[in-house]
Structure formats: C-alpha cells, structure tokens
Amino acid sequence: MNALASIGAATLGFMAATGRIVIFALTALATGLSPPFYLRVILRQMLDIGYFSLPVVGLTAIFTGMVLALQSYTGFSRFQAESAIATVVVLSVVRELGPVISGLMVAGRVGAAMAAEIGTMRVTEQIDALTTLSTDPLRYLVLPRLLAGLVTLPLLVVIADIIGVFGGYLVSIYKFGFNPVTYLDRTFQYLETSDVVSGLVKAAVFGFIISLMGCYHGYHSRGGAQGVGQATTYAVVSASILILVFDYGITQALFAR
Amino acid sequence: MSGSSDKAAPKISVRRLGKSFGRNRVLEGLDIDCPVGESLVVIGGSGVGKSVLVKCILGLMRPDEGSIRIDGVETVGLRRKAREELLQKCGVLFQGSALFDSLPVWENVAFGLIQGRGMGREAAKEIVLAKLGAVGLGPEVGELRPAELSGGMRKRVALARAIAADPEIIFFDEPTTGLDPIMADVINDLILKCVRELGATAVSITHDMVSARKIGDRIAMLHKGRIVWHGPAAEIDRSGNQFVDQFINGRAEGPIHMEIRAL
Ligand SMILES: Nc1ncnc2c1ncn2[C@@H]1O[C@H](COP(=O)(O)OP(=O)(O)OP(=O)(O)O)[C@@H](O)[C@H]1O
Ligand SMILES: [Mg+2]
Numbered sequence: 001m002n003a004l005a006s007i008g009a010a011t012l013g014f015m016a017a018t019g020r021i022v023i024f025a026l027t028a029l030a031t032g033l034s035p036p037f038y039l040r041v042i043l044r045q046m047l048d049i050g051y052f053s054l055p056v057v058g059l060t061a062i063f064t065g066m067v068l069a070l071q072s073y074t075g076f077s078r079f080q081a082e083s084a085i086a087t088v089v090v091l092s093v094v095r096e097l098g099p100v101i102s103g104l105m106v107a108g109r110v111g112a113a114m115a116a117e118i119g120t121m122r123v124t125e126q127i128d129a130l131t132t133l134s135t136d137p138l139r140y141l142v143l144p145r146l147l148a149g150l151v152t153l154p155l156l157v158v159i160a161d162i163i164g165v166f167g168g169y170l171v172s173i174y175k176f177g178f179n180p181v182t183y184l185d186r187t188f189q190y191l192e193t194s195d196v197v198s199g200l201v202k203a204a205v206f207g208f209i210i211s212l213m214g215c216y217h218g219y220h221s222r223g224g225a226q227g228v229g230q231a232t233t234y235a236v237v238s239a240s241i242l243i244l245v246f247d248y249g250i251t252q253a254l255f256a257r
Numbered sequence: 258m259s260g261s262s263d264k265a266a267p268k269i270s271v272r273r274l275g276k277s278f279g280r281n282r283v284l285e286g287l288d289i290d291c292p293v294g295e296s297l298v299v300i301g302g303s304g305v306g307k308s309v310l311v312k313c314i315l316g317l318m319r320p321d322e323g324s325i326r327i328d329g330v331e332t333v334g335l336r337r338k339a340r341e342e343l344l345q346k347c348g349v350l351f352q353g354s355a356l357f358d359s360l361p362v363w364e365n366v367a368f369g370l371i372q373g374r375g376m377g378r379e380a381a382k383e384i385v386l387a388k389l390g391a392v393g394l395g396p397e398v399g400e401l402r403p404a405e406l407s408g409g410m411r412k413r414v415a416l417a418r419a420i421a422a423d424p425e426i427i428f429f430d431e432p433t434t435g436l437d438p439i440m441a442d443v444i445n446d447l448i449l450k451c452v453r454e455l456g457a458t459a460v461s462i463t464h465d466m467v468s469a470r471k472i473g474d475r476i477a478m479l480h481k482g483r484i485v486w487h488g489p490a491a492e493i494d495r496s497g498n499q500f501v502d503q504f505i506n507g508r509a510e511g512p513i514h515m516e517i518r519a520l
Contacts, residue, residue, distance in 0.1 A: 036375070117359075125355040128317045132349040133418075134341050134373030 024216050028146060031139035038144055045148035049110050049207070050156050056109055057102045061160040064097050065089060065167025073176060082176070086186035089168035094191065094199045098161040099153075100247055103206035106153060107213075107239040114145055114214025115235035119221035119228035127219070142219065145211040153207025154200040161199065198254045205250060206243050213239040266329050268293045268426060268458040269314060274323035275482075276309055283309050285482030287323070291475075296452045296459040298473030298490070300466075300504060302513060305479050307462045308352055311428050314460070315349065316340050327426070345373065348424035352431050352462075354415040356403035363389070363399030366418045374422065388417040393443055409436045416444065420451055427451060429461040433468045445471045466505050469493075478504060480513065 072088045118141055121127050130137045165187060172178040213235045221231035267290040274287040283306040291297040299307050312318040314325055316332060325332050332343060348369075356365050364371070366388055367381040386396050392413040403411060412435055419427055429448060433441035445468050451457045452472075463469050469476055470490055477487035478501050486498040493505060503511030 036372070038372075121357075125351045125353055126357055128312070128315075129349070129351055129355040129357070131317060132315060132344050132347060133369040134345050135368070136337070136341070140372070 065164035118218030149211030301479035
C-alpha cells in the first residue's frame with residue numbers, strides 16, 4: 001500500500017512538473033505573437049549557441065567519426081564487409097551521433113550558462129527590474145533563447161555532420177588505405193534526404209529542449225548562489241535525459257516510414 | 258498635474274494588505290495612503306517587510322489578501338497588459354540595485370526608454386547622460402559595466418534608471434544606504450527635486466533618519482506587519498508613539514525586541 005502511494009505521489013509530481021514546464025514554454029512562445037520583437041537579443045543568442053559552440057562540437061564530432069570508422073572496421077573486416085564502412089559512418093553520424101553528441105555538448109555548455117545567467121538575474125532582482133521597466137521577462141529573456149536554440153542547433157549539427165564524416169574519412173584513408181574517391185562515392189551512394197532531415201529534426205527539438213530547460217530552471221531558481229548552482233545542475237541533467245528520451249521517440253516515429 | 262480628477266483621492270491606497278511566506282506572516286492588515294505629489298517615507302526595522310510592501314504594490318509579489326488601489330483602480334490581480342501600462346507610470350530603485358550586468362551602464366539607464374517605450378538609441382542616450390549627471394556620474398561612467406562600479410556608484414546608476422522616464426510614482430528602496438553622507442544628501446535633494454519639480458509621488462524606504470526627515474512629507478512606521486504610526490514628518494519627534502521613539506533614537510531597549518540571544 002505504501003509503495004503504491006509513493007509511486008502515485010511520484011507520478012503526480014512528475015505530471016505536475018511536466019505541466020508547469022509545458023505551460024511555461026507555451027506562455028513564452030505566445031509572447032512572440034505580438035510586438036515588440038527583440039531581434040538583437042535573438043541574434044546575440046544564436047551567436048552564443050552556435051558560433052561559440054563550434055570548437056567543442058567540432059572536436060567531439062571529429063573524434064566520433066574517427067572512432068566510428070575504427071570500430072566498424074573491427075567488426076566488418078571479420079566478414080569482409082569493409083566496403084560498408086563509409087555508409088555506416090555517414091548514416092550513424094547524420095542520423096544519430098551528430099545530433100545527440102552536439103545536443104549533449106551544447107546542453108553542458110549553453111544550457112548551464114543560460115540557467116546560471118537567468119538564475120542570477122532572478123536572485124538579484126534583475127527579473128523584477130525588467131518587469132518594472134515595462135519589459136516582459138518571458139518575451140525578452142526566454143523567447144529569444146527558445147527560438148535561437150530551435151534554429152541554431154540544426155545549423156550546428158550540419159557542421160558537426162560534415163566534420164564527423166570527415167573524421168571517418170581520415171581514418172579510412174590514412175589508416176586503412178582506402179581509395180579516397182571510392183570512399184566518398186560510397187559515403188553519398190546510400191545517403192538519402194530523409195536521413196539528413198531526420199537528423200536535423202532531432203537537432204531542432206534538442207535545441208529547443210536545451211534552451212527550455214536552461215530558461216525554466218534559471219527562471220524558477222531561488223535562494224542565492226546555491227539556488228543558482230542547483231538550477232544549473234537541473235538544467236544540464238534534465239536536458240541531457242530529455243535529449244536521449246526524445247532521441248528514441250523521434251527515431252521510433254520516423255522509423256515507421 | 259497628475260491627471261487625477263479627484264484631488265482628494267490618494268495616489269496609492271492600501272487596505273488590509275496581508276502577505277505570508279509559509280508560516281512567516283510578514284504583512285497583516287496593513288493600511289496606508291499616499292496622497293498625490295507627496296513623498297511618503299516608510300521606516301521600520303530590518304526584515305519587517307518594507308521591501309515586500311513595495312513589491313506587493315508593484316505587483317511583483319501577489320498579496321494573500323487586501324486591496325491596493327493606484328489612481329483609484331484596483332491593482333491586485335491585474336492582467337498582464339494592464340499591469341504593463343501601470344508600470345509605465347512607475348520608477349523603481351531596488352534595494353540591491355538590480356542592474357543588468359550584461360549591459361553597459363548607459364543602456365541600463367536607457368532600458369525603460371528604449372525597450373519599454375521604443376525610443377531611439379541616440380535620443381535615449383542624451384537623456385541618460387543628463388540623468389547620470391544629476392546623480393553625480395560623468396559620461397565616461399556610461400560606458401562601464403555594472404561589475405566595474407563601486408556599491409555606491411551602482412546605487413546611483415540604479416537611481417538614474419528609476420527616474421529616467423520621469424515616472425509619476427517612484428519607489429526608492431533604501432536610496433542612501435551605502436553612500437557617504439555628502440552623496441546621501443545630494444541624493445536626498447534629487448529625490449526632493451523629483452517630487453517638487455516633476456510632481457511625482459514618491460514612496461521611499463529608509464533606515465536613515467536624517468534622510469527620512471529631509472525627503473519625507475509624511476513618515477509611516479512599519480512594525481509586526483502593520484503601520485504602527487504615521488503622520489507629517491515634522492511631528493515625528495512628538496509622535497507619542499513608543500515604537501517610533503525607540504526607532505528614531507536608535508535604542509536597543511524598548512517595545513521593539515530584536516530577536517537575538519546573548520553570546
Ligand atoms: N521571496 C521571499 N521568500 C520568502 N520569504 C521572503 C521573501 N522575501 C522576503 N521574505 C521574508 O519577508 C520578511 C520581510 O522581508 P523584507 O525584505 O521586506 O524586509 P525589509 O523590511 O525590507 O528589511 P531590510 O530593511 O533589511 O531590507 C523577511 O522575514 C524575509 O525573510
Ligand atoms: Mg528591504
């Protein structure tokens with residue numbers, strides 16, 4: 001009986017939190033239906049999320065591609081299927097690893113920064129000050145970040161994809177001595193538009209999730225520096241988990257076709 | 258001057274205001290009025306809820322009970338749009354300054370003009386420099402970041418931001434705390450000027466009795482969730498109220514007990 005009760009309480013708590021986050025997101029998005037629009041702030045955020053994440057994402061992407069080529073060689077050489085390596089690398093990177101790894105890296109970098117910045121603004125009354133200066137904090141702080149996340153992560157992932165495939169190319173050519181022309185040929189032979197699109201859809205969703213978690217936890221932080229630290233942790237952890245959950249969900253949904 | 262049709266109606270009128278945080282009852286049945294174009298000073302011990310009172314009036318906190326009327330209009334539970342319009346009339350100096358650290362000083366001061374009212378950046382900058390000058394800061398300060406300022410400078414920038422849009426109602430939460438006595442007096446003069454020349458209504462919170470006497474037309478003392486005394490500033494020395502007497506004389510002994518234990 002007690003076990004049931006605690007499961008029930010946990011479920012209710014989970015539902016309530018989900019509801020609050022959804023309402024938060026919808027309220028923020030609704031502010032975008034009427035002016036003023038803070039274009040400068042959106043551009044600033046896009047720069048922050050996209051441009052300044054390039055080194056981190058590029059570095060992780062190239063090693064992902066390289067290790068992918070190594071691992072698939074180990075497997076495929078056992079049944080003389082080395083020719084499939086190019087296809088495996090490009091499909092894994094474009095459909096799965098590009099978006100997920102970029103998502104996780106950006107969650108750590110940008111999600112944390114958003115939660116810390118907005119959280120600090122909350123505990124130092126800057127959000128109250130915004131309100132008294134006739135500026136809706138959801139419109140000024142949250143909406144630009146949500147939009148920037150949604151738009152910028154796909155762009156970032158396109159670059160991550162290219163760098164990841166290039167990593168696989170490097171290992172295959174210089175380590176295994178594949179013919180560059182054939183390798184590139186194979187890379188594009190079986191790649192379909194839907195593979196790229198599904199990867200970019202994931203990226204957009206992940207970008208939105210990262211910004212939403214950063215903003216939500218920052219916005220609701222309380223209790224000084226400690227509260228801000230906690231908000232930062234929550235933002236990164238919840239965004240990372242949600243990325244993996246949604247990754248499965250989107251793959252499953254797109255897999256059916 | 259303020260467009261109010263009824264001269265006798267107070268600018269701000271608070272009735273039976275109550276606000277608790279969990280079991281901590283901060284405000285309880287608080288009544289206070291502030292007439293148009295007057296300067297009201299609220300005094301009271303640390304932690305009695307002065308800042309909470311101001312935040313309730315501004316709608317930054319939702320009171321548990323009671324009514325707050327500004328220009329005769331009930332503001333508790335106001336919708337977002339109407340609240341935004343109301344806040345257009347208000348300027349606020351927060352106790353902790355609350356400057357935006359991502360923006361340079363001048364954009365902080367200009368924020369309400371540019372983002373809130375859609376004024377052009379050039380026009381706003383001119384106003385900003387004038388307001389910075391009024392709080393004793395030169396134009397070079399405008400280019401600094403808030404993190405590069407001293408505590409007193411931050412306070413003055415926050416003050417400039419509060420008065421930048423020439424508001425009808427100005428809230429000052431401890432405007433002179435952390436300033437040297439001379440600068441404190443400059444700020445007092447500035448507040449008086451806002452009230453006298455711009456016809457603004459001011460609500461100030463302070464612990465500084467020198468400042469309270471100088472800027473207040475009326476003084477109200479907050480204790481245990483309600484106003485225990487209020488009257489013209491000139492009468493504060495003959496209030497006949499033991500709370501007020503203890504407070505203005507700064508005595509540890511009296512009806513106000515500080516909740517401390519001996520070492
Ligand atoms: N956001 C909040 N959550 C919980 N309790 C709060 C909050 N804000 C204020 N309080 C409580 O309300 C009481 C009054 O706080 P307030 O900041 O209004 O004091 P104050 O009169 O402004 O004091 P001071 O002169 O030191 O600034 C305090 O006991 C404080 O703990
Ligand atoms: Mg206070």
